[in-house]
Amino acid sequence: MIEESFRRTFGTSPEVVVRAPGRVNLIGEHTDYNDGFVLPAAIDRYIWLAGRPRADRNVRAHSIDFQDAVEFSLDSIQRDERHAWSNYLRGVSKFLEADGHRLSGADLVLGGDVPREAGLSSSAAVEVAATVFWQRLMKLELDPIYVVKLARKAENEFVGVPCGIMDQFISSLGRQDHALFLDCRDLTYRHVPLRQDVKIVVCNSGVKRALAQSEYEVRLKQCRQAVAQLGTTGLAVKSLREVDPQELEVAREALSVILLRRARHVVTENQRVLEAVKVLEEGDLERFGELMNASHESLRDDYEVSSKELDVLVELAWKQPGVLGARMTGAGFGGCTVNLVRKDAVDAFADAVRKGYQEALGLHAEIYVCQASDGAIVL
Numbered sequence: 316m317i318e319e320s321f322r323r324t325f326g327t328s329p330e331v332v333v334r335a336p337g338r339v340n341l342i343g344e345h346t347d348y349n350d351g352f353v354l355p356a357a358i359d360r361y362i363w364l365a366g367r368p369r370a371d372r373n374v375r376a377h378s379i380d381f382q383d384a385v386e387f388s389l390d391s392i393q394r395d396e397r398h399a400w401s402n403y404l405r406g407v408s409k410f411l412e413a414d415g416h417r418l419s420g421a422d423l424v425l426g427g428d429v430p431r432e433a434g435l436s437s438s439a440a441v442e443v444a445a446t447v448f449w450q451r452l453m454k455l456e457l458d459p460i461y462v463v464k465l466a467r468k469a470e471n472e473f474v475g476v477p478c479g480i481m482d483q484f485i486s487s488l489g490r491q492d493h494a495l496f497l498d499c500r501d502l503t504y505r506h507v508p509l510r511q512d513v514k515i516v517v518c519n520s521g522v523k524r525a526l527a528q529s530e531y532e533v534r535l536k537q538c539r540q541a542v543a544q545l546g547t548t549g550l551a552v553k554s555l556r557e558v559d560p561q562e563l564e565v566a567r568e569a570l571s572v573i574l575l576r577r578a579r580h581v582v583t584e585n586q587r588v589l590e591a592v593k594v595l596e597e598g599d600l601e602r603f604g605e606l607m608n609a610s611h612e613s614l615r616d617d618y619e620v621s622s623k624e625l626d627v628l629v630e631l632a633w634k635q636p637g638v639l640g641a642r643m644t645g646a647g648f649g650g651c652t653v654n655l656v657r658k659d660a661v662d663a664f665a666d667a668v669r670k671g672y673q674e675a676l677g678l679h680a681e682i683y684v685c686q687a688s689d690g691a692i693v694l
C-alpha cells in the first residue's frame with residue numbers, strides 16, 4: 316500500500332520502507348514523567364514511511380492520511396503550523412542534523428492506521444518511524460535508546476508537547492506477544508510475555524483529547540510541587556518515584572488536598588505496576604485485572620484525568636463476562652480504554668460495550684482487538 320502510494324506520487328520505487336507501531340499502556344499511567352514504572356505494549360496498528368534519497372537538501376513529504384504535501388530544506392527547518400502533521404518529521408530531522416548526522420534530501424510518503432488523537436500514540440509512531448527511516452537511508456549507526464530519546468526530543472522541543480518517554484520507547488522497542496516493563500528512571504527494561512488466551516481490547520470513546528495537553532501540563536507541575544513540598548518535611552526526593560505509600564502517609568500534612576491526591580496516585584500506581592509485572596510473570600491474570608481496575612479508580616478519583624465517557628466504557632466493561640480488567644489508558648480526558656478479555660468472550664464483549672455506550676451516551680465506540688507487536692522495523 317505505502318509503496319504503491321510512493322510510486323503513484325513520485326513515479327519510482329522507494330528505496331527504504333519502515334514502520335513503527337502505536338501503543339496501548341496496560342498499567343502505569345502518568346508515572347513516566349515521575350521517573351516511575353510503566354507496562355505498555357506496541358499494537359498491530361502502524362505508521363508506515365517509504366522514501367528514497369535526493370541529490371539536494373530538500374525533503375518532499377506526502378501524507379496519505381491528510382492528503383497533503385510539504386517541501387522543506389534541511390538547511391532551515393522550521394515549524395509549520397499549517398501542515399502540523401509534518402512537524403514530527405521536521406523535528407526529528409532537525410535534531411539528527413543538530414547531533415552531527417548529515418542527511419540528504421529525500422522524497423517520502425507516510426500514512427497508517429493508528430487512530431489519531433485517540434491516545435494510542437500515533438505521533439510517537441511517526442517520530443520513531445521518521446528516525447528509523449533516516450537511520451536506514453543514511454546508514455547511521457544509532458543506539459536504540461538514542462532513537463527513543465531523539466524521537467521524544469522532537470515531541471518535547473519541536474512539536475512542544477511535554478510528554479514522558481513511554482510512547483517513543485514502546486514504539487521503538489516493543490516485542491510481539493509481549494508487554495514491556497520499563498523503569499523510566501534508568502531506562503532499564505524487560506519484555507514480559509502475554510498469554511495467548513487473553514486479548515487486549517481497546518475501546519475508543521471517540522472523544523478527542525481536548526483538555527489533554529493543558530491538564531497534562533498542570534499534572535506535571537503538581538507532581539513537581541509535591542516533590543518540593545515533601546522536601547520541607549525532610550523527605551529529600553528527586554521525584555515521586557522515590558516515595559513509598561507509608562512515607563507519603565507520614566508526610567501528608569505537608570501537602571494540600573489536591574497535591575496529596577496527585578502524589579497518592581503516582582505512588583500507588585508505581586506499586587501497582589511492580590505487582591502487575593510479578594503476577595503477569597506468574598500467570599495470575601485475575602490479580603493483574605484487579606490492579607488495572609484499581610489503576611482506573613486512582614486515575615479517576617485521585618489524579619482526576621478520566622472523563623464521563625471513559626468511566627462509562629470502563630464500568631460497562633467491568634460488568635461483562637470474561638473481562639479480567641479495564642481502565643482508561645494514555646493521558647486521559649478522552650481517547651481510549653484498555654480491556655483484558657478472555658479470547659472466547661471478545662465478540663460478546665465488543666457487542667455489549669458498543670450497545671451500552673450507544674444507549675448511555677448516544678455515542679459510537681470503535682473497538683480494536685489488538686495483538687502485541689514488534690517495535691519499529693525496516694521492511
Ligand code: GLA
Pocket residue numbers: 340343344345346347348478479480481482645646
Ligand atoms: C501521554 C504521554 C506519556 C505518558 C502518558 C500518561 O501518552 O505521551 O508520556 O505520560 O500520557 O501515562
